[in-house]
Amino acid sequence: MTIVNAVLQGIFLGAFYAVLACGLSIMFGVMRIINLAHGDIAVLGAYVVFVIVQGTGMSPFVAFVVALPVMIVLGYLLQLTILERSLKSGILTPLLATFGLSIVIQNLLLIKFSPDVRSLGGEAGAVTTSSWQVTSGLSVSALGIVILVVAVLVFGALQLFLSRTRAGWMMRATADDADAAELAGIDSRGVYARATALAVAIAALGGLFLAIRSVFDPLSGPTQLIFAFEAVVIGGMGRLWGTLLGGLALGVAQTLGAQVNPEYSALSGHLLFLAVLVVRYGGLRLSFRAAR
Amino acid sequence: MTLLKVEDLDCRHGLLQAVRGVSFEVAQGETVALIGANGAGKTTLLRAIAGAHKPHGGRVLLDGADVTSMPAHRRVSLGIALVPEGRRLFPSLTVEENLRVAAARRGKWTVQSVLEVFPLLQPRRHMAAANLSGGEQQAVAIGRALMSNPRLLLLDEVSLGLAPIVVDAVYRSLAGILGEDTTVVVVEQDLTRALKVASRVICMLEGRIVLESAASSLDRDRVVSAYFGLKRPA
Amino acid sequence: MRVQRWTRTSKLFTGATVAIAVLLAAVPLVFDPDVVQKLTILLYLVLLAAMWNALAGYGGLLSVGQQAFIGIGAYGTVFFTGLGVSPYPAMVLAMLAAGLISVPISFIALRLRAAQFAIGMWVIAEAISIVVRLDQNLGAGTGISLIQLNQYAPNFRQAYTFWLALAFTVIFLSALFFLLRSPLGLSLQAIRDDEDAARSLGVRVASRKRLLFVLAGFGCGAAGVIIGANTLFIEPGSIFSVQWSAYMIFMVLVGGLGTFEGPILGAILLFGIQTTFTQGGPWYLVGLGATAALFALALPRGIWGTLEERLGLRLLPVGYRAVEKKGEERTA
Numbered sequence: 001m002t003i004v005n006a007v008l009q010g011i012f013l014g015a016f017y018a019v020l021a022c023g024l025s026i027m028f029g030v031m032r033i034i035n036l037a038h039g040d041i042a043v044l045g046a047y048v049v050f051v052i053v054q055g056t057g058m059s060p061f062v063a064f065v066v067a068l069p070v071m072i073v074l075g076y077l078l079q080l081t082i083l084e085r086s087l088k089s090g091i092l093t094p095l096l097a098t099f100g101l102s103i104v105i106q107n108l109l110l111i112k113f114s115p116d117v118r119s120l121g122g123e124a125g126a127v128t129t130s131s132w133q134v135t136s137g138l139s140v141s142a143l144g145i146v147i148l149v150v151a152v153l154v155f156g157a158l159q160l161f162l163s164r165t166r167a168g169w170m171m172r173a174t175a176d177d178a179d180a181a182e183l184a185g186i187d188s189r190g191v192y193a194r195a196t197a198l199a200v201a202i203a204a205l206g207g208l209f210l211a212i213r214s215v216f217d218p219l220s221g222p223t224q225l226i227f228a229f230e231a232v233v234i235g236g237m238g239r240l241w242g243t244l245l246g247g248l249a250l251g252v253a254q255t256l257g258a259q260v261n262p263e264y265s266a267l268s269g270h271l272l273f274l275a276v277l278v279v280r281y282g283g284l285r286l287s288f289r290a291a292r
Numbered sequence: 293m294t295l296l297k298v299e300d301l302d303c304r305h306g307l308l309q310a311v312r313g314v315s316f317e318v319a320q321g322e323t324v325a326l327i328g329a330n331g332a333g334k335t336t337l338l339r340a341i342a343g344a345h346k347p348h349g350g351r352v353l354l355d356g357a358d359v360t361s362m363p364a365h366r367r368v369s370l371g372i373a374l375v376p377e378g379r380r381l382f383p384s385l386t387v388e389e390n391l392r393v394a395a396a397r398r399g400k401w402t403v404q405s406v407l408e409v410f411p412l413l414q415p416r417r418h419m420a421a422a423n424l425s426g427g428e429q430q431a432v433a434i435g436r437a438l439m440s441n442p443r444l445l446l447l448d449e450v451s452l453g454l455a456p457i458v459v460d461a462v463y464r465s466l467a468g469i470l471g472e473d474t475t476v477v478v479v480e481q482d483l484t485r486a487l488k489v490a491s492r493v494i495c496m497l498e499g500r501i502v503l504e505s506a507a508s509s510l511d512r513d514r515v516v517s518a519y520f521g522l523k524r525p526a
Numbered sequence: 527m528r529v530q531r532w533t534r535t536s537k538l539f540t541g542a543t544v545a546i547a548v549l550l551a552a553v554p555l556v557f558d559p560d561v562v563q564k565l566t567i568l569l570y571l572v573l574l575a576a577m578w579n580a581l582a583g584y585g586g587l588l589s590v591g592q593q594a595f596i597g598i599g600a601y602g603t604v605f606f607t608g609l610g611v612s613p614y615p616a617m618v619l620a621m622l623a624a625g626l627i628s629v630p631i632s633f634i635a636l637r638l639r640a641a642q643f644a645i646g647m648w649v650i651a652e653a654i655s656i657v658v659r660l661d662q663n664l665g666a667g668t669g670i671s672l673i674q675l676n677q678y679a680p681n682f683r684q685a686y687t688f689w690l691a692l693a694f695t696v697i698f699l700s701a702l703f704f705l706l707r708s709p710l711g712l713s714l715q716a717i718r719d720d721e722d723a724a725r726s727l728g729v730r731v732a733s734r735k736r737l738l739f740v741l742a743g744f745g746c747g748a749a750g751v752i753i754g755a756n757t758l759f760i761e762p763g764s765i766f767s768v769q770w771s772a773y774m775i776f777m778v779l780v781g782g783l784g785t786f787e788g789p790i791l792g793a794i795l796l797f798g799i800q801t802t803f804t805q806g807g808p809w810y811l812v813g814l815g816a817t818a819a820l821f822a823l824a825l826p827r828g829i830w831g832t833l834e835e836r837l838g839l840r841l842l843p844v845g846y847r848a849v850e851k852k853g854e855e856r857t858a
Contacts, residue, residue: 185395
């Protein structure tokens with residue numbers, strides 16, 4: 001039963017990772033950029049919600065709705081100032097520029113909010129604490145369900161956007177061939193800005209979930225980035241639903257590892273990630289060549 | 293009435309000069325064939341007119357308006373459409389999505405009318421573009437450009453990589469499109485086809501225009517020597 | 527037209543560099559241990575910058591995980607002294623261990639391109655830091671002291687550490703220097719300019735990159751050894767921190783990516799900033815991050831790279847120059 005419970009908790013954890021990873025996947029899929037500041041943007045979102053909650057006393061979920069436009073504007077700004085310029089330069093430039101941005105965000109947050117660890121679990125109310133005992137040894141938390149449902153909804157909505165709307169087709173077309181898209185009358189700059197805004201908004205959602213289910217501090221960003229990136233790679237880079245599955249797989253790997261020893265949690269995820277890399281990019285190809 | 297005017301255009305790829313001081317005009321309703329060997333600068337010139345390549349110097353004027361610094365997607369809304377070399381469809385989109393995603397302007401060309409001109413695409417409407425044959429892809433690429441109901445249609449090597457029978461079919465469909473009030477500049481490697489379809493011929497060599505003449509008053513020898521740069525001053 | 531390697535300027539400067547190295551050896555004999563400790567920092571910064579530049583500037587490999595080898599170097603010292611080896615020989619062994627470990631890691635890491643490589647290296651560093659953190663013998667999460675170094679009086683200890691740092695820096699800089707001047711160096715330049723074209727010409731891209739990766743493994747391990755010896759206390763959170771990558775990126779971007787002299791300039795700059803703003807703290811890091819990002823976007827060639835381009839300056843003879851002989855007619 002404990003294994004089954006661990007897998008179940010892993011799925012809930014994985015849904016959280018999937019939300020974190022979603023934005024990263026969008027930016028990579030459309031612009032081929034890995035935003036090294038992605039985790040810090042999620043944490044920034046958490047702090048924006050935090051400030052609103054502190055100031056108004058509303059529920060974090062409601063506060064998020066208020067925070068969303070702020071984050072979207074930040075996303076547009078990010079694209080138009082940093083990312084657009086770095087797209088034109090080499091392959092290394094976006095990585096270097098977003099790495100610098102990551103350091104800036106972390107330390108500005110540190111200056112403004114101090115290194116204190118915070119959480120919004122209490123303010124989120126009953127949803128954080130409720131859970132149901134399905135059977136002895138198997139418990140389902142309300143928060144876990146909420147995050148899982150939201151994750152599926154977000155990915156589903158994204159899928160619909162990309163396959164049924166013209167704006168979505170424009171995004172896929174620009175991702176396929178930005179130059180041909182321009183020639184077909186598509187404003188690629190606008191598409192990139194929308195993609196970044198979308199990625200930042202979903203990252204902020206990830207930040208909200210981080211704040212509620214756990215704790216956060218100004219330096220939490222890199223950890224979220226690593227988990228998000230691992231989820232994307234495990235699921236297959238550039239695959240939307242792959243990112244959801246990758247997140248779930250990562251979550252389960254971590255909770256199963258924790259069963260062996262609580263300290264092995266993150267390490268299990270790292271090992272799964274490295275194993276996927278070896279199989280996908282290394283060993284498997286070699287064996288095909290040998291077989292021929 | 294002049295629709296397109298190119299003035300002293302200078303285009304570079306890094307340090308390499310691809311288009312040197314090119315000037316010409318295209319009148320409304322004309323069909324001009326742009327010929328020349330590989331590397332003569334034809335594709336770069338078309339891309340500069342369409343807005344995909346920023347010129348180093350010179351101007352591009354559409355109907356008198358200077359569009360030289362206008363990005364490509366804005367030129368589409370003004371009525372310039374380029375069918376790029378190598379077709380460049382969006383592989384993950386279906387035929388219909390490829391047509392619908394292009395910016396549309398009001399006019400006779402809609403998804404329906406495009407599919408009528410290229411009936412072989414009808415059953416493949418919801419097929420991913422990557423799975424189409426070369427001829428079908430070329431049809432979609434032309435259709436995609438038509439969706440913006442262009443005043444100036446630029447066709448870059450539509451016969452490239454296609455079997456002669458397929459090229460015949462493509463040109464037959466084009467005949468239904470050309471000769472209306474669309475102005476066309478077509479880049480074509482096949483001299484015979486170029487001379488058949490165009491009223492005027494411009495030949496480029498190493499980035500410069502070396503011959504410009506009405507198609508009817510042209511003989512093959514003149515074209516060949518201009519094309520290959522024979523009998524150049526030493 | 528002559529193809530020239532050594533110019534008068536570069537001959538002068540190479541001579542000066544050798545002289546500087548000799549002079550530096552005298553530092554512990556002249557200055558207080560405090561000053562020596564500070565200058566040791568400068569040395570390992572130069573080493574780190576040169577190694578990161580070897581990877582990114584010459585190999586196109588942007589790693590955000592070199593702290594893995596820094597940590598292995600530092601903890602390797604702990605490990606070997608724990609086995610009873612004398613501290614300074616243990617340090618050399620630790621450096622070798624870091625380099626050797628980089629070999630199997632390269633077989634995973636080098637499969638990846640660009641961003642995947644960058645973060646993949648980071649994940650590897652995290653994984654290694656977790657493994658170290660779990661080991662009680664290595665001090666687990668709280669850290670460990672290099673108590674065996676207490677057998678030396680502070681002056682001597684600081685001097686030995688400095689000389690070891692100097693030796694490491696000279697060795698690795700020289701190795702890089704000769705590497706770049708060799709036919710290998712030319713193929714590296716080709717890889718940097720256009721990897722696929724280079725491969726089609728028969729350049730064995732994979733093995734060249736592996737060479738750089740392993741060299742950087744040894745080099746960053748060496749730096750880690752010095753960092754540990756210089757502060758005496760090693761803690762996994764800080765020795766495996768991605769902050770080291772931040773410093774490396776800053777030094778190389780600001781100094782000049784892909785130039786030999788640039789990283790050295792960047793290291794001197796960072797050292798200057800660090801010693802001036804000893805308060806450190808978040809504002810200092812905001813400045814570093816913003817500067818690195820700005821250089822990436824606006825001045826990608828760094829200070830030295832831009833100077834080199836504008837003035838045609840080359841202080842150390844790493845490349846070739848085509849020189850027109852006086853009085854020769856220009857043809858074509």
